[in-house]
Amino acid sequence: MDHEAESHGSAVQVESFERARFGMWLFLASEIMFFAGFIGAYVVLRMANPHLAEAAQKELAWPLAAFNTAVLIVSSLTMVMAVNAISKGNHGKCEDMIFVTAVLGTLFLIVKGFEYAAKFDHGISPNSSSFWSSYFLMTGFHGLHVLGGIVALVFLLFYVKNYGPQRYAKVENVALYWHFVDLVWIFLFPIVYLL
């Protein structure tokens, strides 16, 4: 599709940006497989022991998770606004949006932290049952991905000014990663908390 080569750079640059995005998609493909392993194990363990999930889901705080879902969706919106702003040359707005995205990511982790603390208070840990090991593995590694995303965002926030013509590609690639983290949660929320 048309990426407006004429207004912001040469055809060579457009191609190099496209390769950068393609590289990110390849990385995300490997991430899809990483989470697929956990989700596959979860589905199988759960089908083999349906009663464990029924009992465990009574302990799960779905309203908290629903709130966190909304937080991540809003953060995806602010991230895409950052990409849009940088493509229009609006550094100030881009930085603001990256900052808001990082704050929302942190809010997600804080809520998650309270959720984990409540579980430990009730004596629930990863070795309580196969449901809980899956729960902690999936949400734990998802949380680590959110943390990784926040680190990338903070890095971007400080350096986006210095990047020169490649800045769009950098912001867009961090955005791709951030949306992927949101995407994983879009599946985890219903399969773990609701269904």
Place this chain on the structure above:
Amino acid sequence: MSDPVKSTKVYWYVFFALIVLTIVTVLQSRLDIGHTTNRIIGIVIAITKASLVALFFMHLKYEKRYFYPVVLFPLALVLVIIFANFPDVAFGDHTTPGVETRSHGGGH
């Protein structure tokens, strides 16, 4: 090089769709229409939401076609990973001593 989506209106529409679909997911999971139906609707909504994020927020809709196999191939493998183990857990007869026996084709 720039954002292929010029008007941020598109992003707002996608955002509202995602929020509405999240609310629908929660509401439908409370409905007493059978656990299997709840699950099918829930997964279909999740796939719809994920597609919206990938196509619009991640700009997949605006990428060249050679990007698509990179995304679709792992998704096919995801289905293999999940369903390859189904015959045992869904239909297997777990009657080994010490292992809990379950009914065939359980409705859960």
